[in-house]
Amino acid sequence: MWPQMTSLLSPWQWVILALVPPAVVALYFLKLKRTPLEVPSTYLWKKSIEDLHVNSLWQRLRRSILLLLQLLLLLLLLLALLNFSWQSSAFAERRVIYLIDNSASMQTKDIAEGARSRLDEAKRLVAARIDEMRSGDVAMIISFNERAQVVQQYTGNRPELRRQLANIRPTNRPTSIDDALRLASALANPGRTSNTDEGDVVAADAVPADLVVLSDFRFPPVADFALGNLEPKLEMLGAADTSNLAIVNFSTARHESRPELVHIFARLQNYAEEEQSVRAELLLDDFLIDAKEVAIGAGGFVTLDFTREDVETGVLELRVAAADALTVDNRAWTVINRPQRRRILFVSPGNTGLRRALESDAARELAQVEQAEPPYLNSPEYKAEAASGRYDLIIYDECAPEKLPFANTLFINALPPDGRWTKQEELDTGIQIIDTERTHPLMKLLDLGDVMIYQGFVVKRPSGGVNLIDSSRGPIFAVAPRDGYEDAVIGFSLMPVEENGELYPNTNWPRTRSFPVFIREVLTYLAGVETDTNFANVRPGGTFALRNEAAGDELTVVDPAKKKQRVRRNRQNTYEFADTQQVGVYEVWDDDRLLARFAVNLFSQPESDNRTRPEESVRLGHEELAAQSALQPSRREIWKWLVVLGLVVLLAEWYIYNRRVYL
Amino acid sequence: MSSASSSTAASTKSRVETPLLNPALLARLERMELVSRKIYRGQMKGERRSPRKGQSVEFADFRSYVPGDDIRFIDWNTYARLDKLFIKLFLEEEDLHFYALIDASLSMDFGDPSKLTYAKQLAAALGFIGLIRSDRVRIETLGQAPQAPGPVLRGRSSVWRMQQYLEGIEPGENVSLHEGVRNFCLRNSGKGIVVLISDLMDKEGYEAALRYLVAQQMDAYVLHVLSEEELNPEITGDLRLVDCEDDDVAEVTVSAPLLKRYQQTLAAFIGGAKDFCSRRGMSYALVRNQMPVDELILSLLRRQGLVR
Numbered sequence: 022m023w024p025q026m027t028s029l030l031s032p033w034q035w036v037i038l039a040l041v042p043p044a045v046v047a048l049y050f051l052k053l054k055r056t057p058l059e060v061p062s063t064y065l066w067k068k069s070i071e072d073l074h075v076n077s078l079w080q081r082l083r084r085s086i087l088l089l090l091q092l093l094l095l096l097l098l099l100l101a102l103l104n105f106s107w108q109s110s111a112f113a114e115r116r117v118i119y120l121i122d123n124s125a126s127m128q129t130k131d132i133a134e135g136a137r138s139r140l141d142e143a144k145r146l147v148a149a150r151i152d153e154m155r156s157g158d159v160a161m162i163i164s165f166n167e168r169a170q171v172v173q174q175y176t177g178n179r180p181e182l183r184r185q186l187a188n189i190r191p192t193n194r195p196t197s198i199d200d201a202l203r204l205a206s207a208l209a210n211p212g213r214t215s216n217t218d219e220g221d222v223v224a225a226d227a228v229p230a231d232l233v234v235l236s237d238f239r240f241p242p243v244a245d246f247a248l249g250n251l252e253p254k255l256e257m258l259g260a261a262d263t264s265n266l267a268i269v270n271f272s273t274a275r276h277e278s279r280p281e282l283v284h285i286f287a288r289l290q291n292y293a294e295e296e297q298s299v300r301a302e303l304l305l306d307d308f309l310i311d312a313k314e315v316a317i318g319a320g321g322f323v324t325l326d327f328t329r330e331d332v333e334t335g336v337l338e339l340r341v342a343a344a345d346a347l348t349v350d351n352r353a354w355t356v357i358n359r360p361q362r363r364r365i366l367f368v369s370p371g372n373t374g375l376r377r378a379l380e381s382d383a384a385r386e387l388a389q390v391e392q393a394e395p396p397y398l399n400s401p402e403y404k405a406e407a408a409s410g411r412y413d414l415i416i417y418d419e420c421a422p423e424k425l426p427f428a429n430t431l432f433i434n435a436l437p438p439d440g441r442w443t444k445q446e447e448l449d450t451g452i453q454i455i456d457t458e459r460t461h462p463l464m465k466l467l468d469l470g471d472v473m474i475y476q477g478f479v480v481k482r483p484s485g486g487v488n489l490i491d492s493s494r495g496p497i498f499a500v501a502p503r504d505g506y507e508d509a510v511i512g513f514s515l516m517p518v519e520e521n522g523e524l525y526p527n528t529n530w531p532r533t534r535s536f537p538v539f540i541r542e543v544l545t546y547l548a549g550v551e552t553d554t555n556f557a558n559v560r561p562g563g564t565f566a567l568r569n570e571a572a573g574d575e576l577t578v579v580d581p582a583k584k585k586q587r588v589r590r591n592r593q594n595t596y597e598f599a600d601t602q603q604v605g606v607y608e609v610w611d612d613d614r615l616l617a618r619f620a621v622n623l624f625s626q627p628e629s630d631n632r633t634r635p636e637e638s639v640r641l642g643h644e645e646l647a648a649q650s651a652l653q654p655s656r657r658e659i660w661k662w663l664v665v666l667g668l669v670v671l672l673a674e675w676y677i678y679n680r681r682v683y684l
Numbered sequence: 685m686s687s688a689s690s691s692t693a694a695s696t697k698s699r700v701e702t703p704l705l706n707p708a709l710l711a712r713l714e715r716m717e718l719v720s721r722k723i724y725r726g727q728m729k730g731e732r733r734s735p736r737k738g739q740s741v742e743f744a745d746f747r748s749y750v751p752g753d754d755i756r757f758i759d760w761n762t763y764a765r766l767d768k769l770f771i772k773l774f775l776e777e778e779d780l781h782f783y784a785l786i787d788a789s790l791s792m793d794f795g796d797p798s799k800l801t802y803a804k805q806l807a808a809a810l811g812f813i814g815l816i817r818s819d820r821v822r823i824e825t826l827g828q829a830p831q832a833p834g835p836v837l838r839g840r841s842s843v844w845r846m847q848q849y850l851e852g853i854e855p856g857e858n859v860s861l862h863e864g865v866r867n868f869c870l871r872n873s874g875k876g877i878v879v880l881i882s883d884l885m886d887k888e889g890y891e892a893a894l895r896y897l898v899a900q901q902m903d904a905y906v907l908h909v910l911s912e913e914e915l916n917p918e919i920t921g922d923l924r925l926v927d928c929e930d931d932d933v934a935e936v937t938v939s940a941p942l943l944k945r946y947q948q949t950l951a952a953f954i955g956g957a958k959d960f961c962s963r964r965g966m967s968y969a970l971v972r973n974q975m976p977v978d979e980l981i982l983s984l985l986r987r988q989g990l991v992r
Contacts, residue, residue: 061795061914061928063934065885065914066946067934068949068953069945069946070936
């Protein structure tokens with residue numbers, strides 16, 4: 022472990038440097054030229070310095086202490102230029118990646134008797150560790166909620182690290198550590214590349230690093246991840262006895278038969294080990310209209326149902342007066358906007374069953390349906406309107422346009438013309454439905470057990486879509502996104518088929534009870550009716566899309582903090598707004614006309630359930646790791662301060678030396 | 685050039701020659717007299733009691749009459765009672781010898797007012813008191829040539845002469861304290877009060893000099909005059925201190941410890957002199973050149989018993 026030195030200077034530079042000490046000595050002697058002063062008698066002075074002469078060696082040293090200091094300083098400078106380094110692995114630079122959770126649950130104020138939030142504590146701990154960094158150490162900071170963000174790349178620049186650390190803000194988003202782990206892993210475990218010339222090579226040197234995760238570990242286990250060179254250290258923040266009461270759902274629905282009635286549902290969940298009683302207050306446009314006192318058992322939930330007649334439009338807010346550590350889920354909002362009828366174009370050679378369904382009162386209430394024959398698709402009017410985004414949904418029954426419109430589409434027994442959809446197999450021997458995708462909004466209320474289908478084809482959807490109805494031979498109904506729109510394709514005809522000169526119904530679906538329900542779902546989901554009457558709850562950080570062809574190119578969104586932001590119309594004729602960090606009600610304005618309002622709520626059970634579970638291990642990929650309570654930093658290096666102090670002392674020494682009377 | 689030396693030069697230039705005695709001071713001094721702790725024989729009739737018996741109103745003793753005595757002094761009342769002749773003796777009142785010995789070396793030419801000026805003022809004031817009281821006043825310097833002693837002054841009329849003489853004293857006598865005092869003692873064998881006004885800054889020491897005064901059996905007062913520059917030097921930096929008398933050089937780097945040590949040395953020096961004097965029956969007083977002369981005489985020297 023001997024110091025190695027590599028000179029940074031060439032020999033002649035060394036010669037110049039070697040001349041510096043004698044120069045300093047010479048300057049020192051020049052400085053010491055004494056000023057003559059006539060005095061009445063040197064008698065007393067001589068007597069005074071007589072004693073000092075006894076320890077004259079020390080006196081001489083004392084007198085030249087500045088010289089010694091200067092020479093010492095010079096020596097240090099020369100040593101620095103020698104570029105000393107220790108050949109030792111112990112002093113190799115350390116790399117640390119800090120993953121800091123800034124999801125909603127990290128806002129819980131349960132550190133130090135509620136004085137600090139978990140995120141503040143995490144930042145405090147990381148800041149302390151940044152202070153401890155030795156020179157050569159580098160650190161990276163990644164903040165993560167459902168997304169990961171590299172706050173600061175690897176750097177040894179401590180002020181920068183501290184600055185970026187301070188910039189981490191709490192979010193209202195759910196937690197998912199996957200992205201953050203992959204980001205960290207990408208740096209520590211570089212991938213291998215196969216190059217035909219060089220064979221299998223590692224793209225870059227693997228850089229082992231400490232991975233410090235500061236979180237309350239309220240996220241699902243991470244599957245399919247290998248730590249590799251990362252040395253994980255999980256630090257759990259938060260108190261185990263934290264209790265929380267949360268509104269996990271808040272929505273409205275109109276009564277089926279009496280549309281003037283509005284059901285207002287809310288679900289309150291108690292994440293505590295004891296029963297809690299709270300008062301839930303319902304406000305309409307900031308006026309209290311109802312309140313309920315509810316008791317919720319330990320770990321249980323309560324569903325509240327307020328049914329009101331007087332709620333036509335406005336902002337509903339539910340507040341629970343719970344004194345818990347996480348406040349973001351104690352309020353929830355929902356908006357009842359004035360229903361806006363959607364425009365639908367129905368192009369069909371004459372599908373009576375479907376036409377009737379679309380002409381029903383229920384359907385008409387939701388949408389304005391225009392009908393056309395397939396030849397209309399070739400007319401310039403159609404082309405202009407399809408391109409303008411005027412329609413919310415176009416249903417192509419047994420026909421297809423030349424070009425897909427700027428609208429959601431439903432193709433029945435036809436394929437979108439963009440080539441991404443294909444017929445996989447023609448089926449003509451009777452189709453048996455074996456499964457439906459009940460989780461999808463289009464299918465969630467449908468029971469297709471009594472539906473029979475004679476002919477059709479297997480739909481091969483493009484990637485990113487969902488198969489909605491699976492037959493024994495393959496999917497026959499699928500939906501897939503296209504830019505900002507969605508295309509749905511039904512792989513069988515709803516019209517009668519002609520066989521041997523006679524017409525037979527191809528399917529009995531239009532005559533079953535599930536068909537009107539399906540049409541309603543098509544109208545609400547594909548035509549986007551629901552998003553207007555009762556906007557789907559936007560999650561914090563989620564995107565809100567508004568389609569309004571009458572509005573200008575730019576809309577203004579006013580967030581709950583009354584901050585205004587401009588949103589431009591995009592290529593798909595929609596306005597998309599993604600800066601939905603804050604919970605609350607956002608307003609969309611077109612100049613001075615209020616177009617819509619939407620609510621952003623947390624509604625996340627994992628985030629609201631902020632009890633930490635120190636006893637449970639955390640699964641990161643294939644490893645089960647124990648999270649430990651965050652430890653206080655063990656050691657604080659003070660050498661920097663000592664150096665600063667030393668400089669101050671040196672300055673003071675210089676001052677005193679020149680004003681010796683004080684010493 | 686350090687700030688201290690420049691200020692010294694400036695003060696030397698700006699030094700104003702003040703009259704040695706001013707009327708206000710004289711008015712106050714007129715009421716005073718010099719006091720000797722010892723009673724000495726004078727040369728002339730004066731206002732002092734003398735060991736000599738003589739003619740005064742102050743009764744001293746009786747003595748048997750011997751033929752030849754002045755019969756005017758026979759106490760006839762006693763003769764009537766005792767039938768014996770007694771002579772009444774009265775104390776003779778004579779003059780007092782007052783010597784002021786001024787150190788006029790170069791070292792006395794420092795300070796504002798310079799120590800020498802101060803010494804001259806002091807000598808003038810004391811001399812004036814003596815002259816007023818018909819004492820025999822003689823003012824000399826240490827460097828006085830043995831052949832040319834200072835004038836003997838007596839009576840109020842000599843005040844002007846005394847002032848003239850004092851004003852003629854210039855700094856620059858290069859004679860050691862010891863030698864100067866010895867010469868003085870040789871010249872003046874008479875008893876009386878001697879006031880030595882000096883800074884005692886003699887590298888050979890002041891002890892031998894003072895011993896001469898003790899041996900003279902005079903009522904000796906040592907007025908140790910020091911300037912403010914000596915008592916609280918305000919100098920800084922690396923200096924080469926040059927002795928104004930013998931060009932002796934002391935290289936000092938003025939630091940707080942050194943200044944502290946200087947103060948200690950100074951205190952030891954002053955204390956030593958004081959001790960030396962009091963042991964030998966001399967009166968010692970440290971005199972700062974900043975102290976007004978009248979205040980010095982009216983308070984300090986009165987306390988010391990030199991004046992009354």
